[in-house]
Amino acid sequence: MMLRTWRPPGHNWRAWRRIVVLLSGLALSATAPAGEDWRISGFATLGAVTTGESDASLFRSGISASSNDRVDFAVDSIVGIQVNRQFDHGTDITAQVIAREDQAGSVEPRLAWAFARFTPMSNLQLRLGRMRAPFFMYSDSVWINYANMWVRPPMEVYGLNPFTDLDGADLIWRLDIGEVDIEVRPYAGRSLLLLPNRKAKLSRLYGLNLTTHFSDWSFFVGHAESPFALPWGDEIFTAVDAALRRSPYASVADELSGKDGYARFDAVGMQWDGSDYLFSAEYARRAANRYIPSAHGWHFTLARRFGNIAPYFMLARQIEDEAVTDADLSAIPPLQAGLDLFLESRNTAQKSATLGVRWDVHRKAALKVELTHAHVDRGAWGSFTPASDDIRSLSDRRINVLSVSVDLSF
Amino acid sequence: MISRLLLLLAALFAGLPVSLALADDMVIVTAKSSAIEVITQDEAAKLYLGRTTTLADNTSVTLIDLPPGAERDRFYQALTGKNPVQIRANWSRQVFTGRALPPRQADSLEQLRDWLLSDERSIGYMPASGLGDGLRPLLVIGR
Numbered sequence: 138m139m140l141r142t143w144r145p146p147g148h149n150w151r152a153w154r155r156i157v158v159l160l161s162g163l164a165l166s167a168t169a170p171a172g173e174d175w176r177i178s179g180f181a182t183l184g185a186v187t188t189g190e191s192d193a194s195l196f197r198s199g200i201s202a203s204s205n206d207r208v209d210f211a212v213d214s215i216v217g218i219q220v221n222r223q224f225d226h227g228t229d230i231t232a233q234v235i236a237r238e239d240q241a242g243s244v245e246p247r248l249a250w251a252f253a254r255f256t257p258m259s260n261l262q263l264r265l266g267r268m269r270a271p272f273f274m275y276s277d278s279v280w281i282n283y284a285n286m287w288v289r290p291p292m293e294v295y296g297l298n299p300f301t302d303l304d305g306a307d308l309i310w311r312l313d314i315g316e317v318d319i320e321v322r323p324y325a326g327r328s329l330l331l332l333p334n335r336k337a338k339l340s341r342l343y344g345l346n347l348t349t350h351f352s353d354w355s356f357f358v359g360h361a362e363s364p365f366a367l368p369w370g371d372e373i374f375t376a377v378d379a380a381l382r383r384s385p386y387a388s389v390a391d392e393l394s395g396k397d398g399y400a401r402f403d404a405v406g407m408q409w410d411g412s413d414y415l416f417s418a419e420y421a422r423r424a425a426n427r428y429i430p431s432a433h434g435w436h437f438t439l440a441r442r443f444g445n446i447a448p449y450f451m452l453a454r455q456i457e458d459e460a461v462t463d464a465d466l467s468a469i470p471p472l473q474a475g476l477d478l479f480l481e482s483r484n485t486a487q488k489s490a491t492l493g494v495r496w497d498v499h500r501k502a503a504l505k506v507e508l509t510h511a512h513v514d515r516g517a518w519g520s521f522t523p524a525s526d527d528i529r530s531l532s533d534r535r536i537n538v539l540s541v542s543v544d545l546s547f
Numbered sequence: 548m549i550s551r552l553l554l555l556l557a558a559l560f561a562g563l564p565v566s567l568a569l570a571d572d573m574v575i576v577t578a579k580s581s582a583i584e585v586i587t588q589d590e591a592a593k594l595y596l597g598r599t600t601t602l603a604d605n606t607s608v609t610l611i612d613l614p615p616g617a618e619r620d621r622f623y624q625a626l627t628g629k630n631p632v633q634i635r636a637n638w639s640r641q642v643f644t645g646r647a648l649p650p651r652q653a654d655s656l657e658q659l660r661d662w663l664l665s666d667e668r669s670i671g672y673m674p675a676s677g678l679g680d681g682l683r684p685l686l687v688i689g690r
Contacts, residue, residue: 223648278643
């Protein structure tokens with residue numbers, strides 16, 4: 138999902154300054170002797186991204202705000218602090234606060250995880266509270282860049298569903314069959330995604346995941362579905378919506394934005410994490426009846442470890458299956474043109490090839506440098522947003538992206 | 548002498564030829580007074596990879612790590628087959644996704660010993676040569 142607003146560069150330096158203060162506090166607390174009962178830990182990424190084009194900036198749809206800055210520090214940068222407390226009788230609590238730019242451009246710290254876990258049997262856990270909505274194989278660690286090989290998860294796949302929170306309950310049931318671990322994870326709850334002055338919502342989310350670990354192999358299958366609300370509020374939507382509602386095609390406006398959507402998500406993934414090689418691949422699909430296109434995406438990633446240095450290569454693709462609407466407004470050409478622009482700006486289809494290297498420079502820090510060559514589909518904006526007022530310029534474009542990040546885990 | 552004997556017994560239970568339980572082999576240890584009686588290599592690997600937080604009988608276990616260094620790396624490599632880079636990435640994933648509590652990191656062998664003796668639900672690892680009074684070997688990890 139996308140929402141494009143144009144902001145002056147450097148609009149949230151003040152917020153980032155607060156994060157530096159937060160980080161300093163954490164660094165101090167980490168050097169204090171840890172209590173026996175409370176554990177404090179943290180992670181952070183400082184990332185910088187630039188595209189090879191002056192009129193396009195990288196845009197993590199539904200995740201970060203768009204930026205006109207030539208070098209964008211907000212796309213990947215994040216700070217997280219976590220506390221854990223273990224009680225007797227198989228109960229523990231986890232709370233994690235993260236600060237990163239959200240889609241509304243705010244860097245307010247927010248609760249990413251806050252749950253109580255009950256372990257009635259060694260192979261069964263019940264968790265209540267705020268967890269991560271586990272739509273994809275790496276959903277749980279989507280902000281933990283230190284745990285991942287890439288600078289950020291492939292947007293062609295992970296951009297299909299930007300909702301991260303699951304406010305509700307999940308059950309983790311583990312079956313050990315010989316050397317094969319099978320994990321069954323049903324979950325239910327709801328999820329909110331903050332847009333500028335608005336909230337998108339998965340209101341009754343149900344899902345089931347199966348994960349299998351065998352030696353260095355992992356396999357993942359997941360399905361989820363939910364009614365959803367998606368109130369677009371960006372300039373393109375607002376203009377098209379207003380024009381439609383004054384035209385004979387007022388009903389088309391109801392297909393673009395509102396509270397009556399229904400979406401299904403499916404994902405399958407595999408990983409092979411050997412000593413020398415890491416291979417992972419994932420396919421995911423989003424089927425929505427309105428407001429956002431139905432689309433699917435995949436990636437293949439191969440990394441080779443040479444001690445602390447690991448070059449990696451990734452191929453990724455997202456394809457739009459069905460546009461938000463197929464309404465024919467050609468009787469009123471300006472209206473059709475407006476609708477086409479709206480549809481194009483919601484379509485994130487593209488293909489990309491990425492070459493990168495991860496260097497574990499320290500036991501708590503990894504440096505990553507990544508070059509992506511993306512080819513945006515015709516009639517799409519891909520993973521980019523215009524950095525100028527020429528907003529028709531992204532379709533069918535080839536854009537290079539250079540990303541550099543330092544990931545910490547402490 | 549007694550700890551040496553127990554070590555040999557533990558090695559037998561672990562299915563390793565006793566002759567391989569050399570002084571610098573890593574052993575998983577707990578306090579003699581601990582209720583933890585046995586641990587299999589599979590259980591130990593899952594605990595130290597953060598994939599489980601309890602033993603088969605649902606006893607929750609506090610894990611203790613040695614300070615970063617060659618001995619710690621050697622232990623993880625022998626127990627899980629994973630190199631230090633993989634282990635660190637894995638633990639950051641397990642911890643920050645709320646799956647497992649990070650192992651408590653002892654500053655030294657002495658601190659590890661103190662912690663094991665003061666918390667009967669805890670397990671740690673050390674070179675077999677470091678075993679002293681009050682500790683009981685549970686499992687020998689080959690090199």
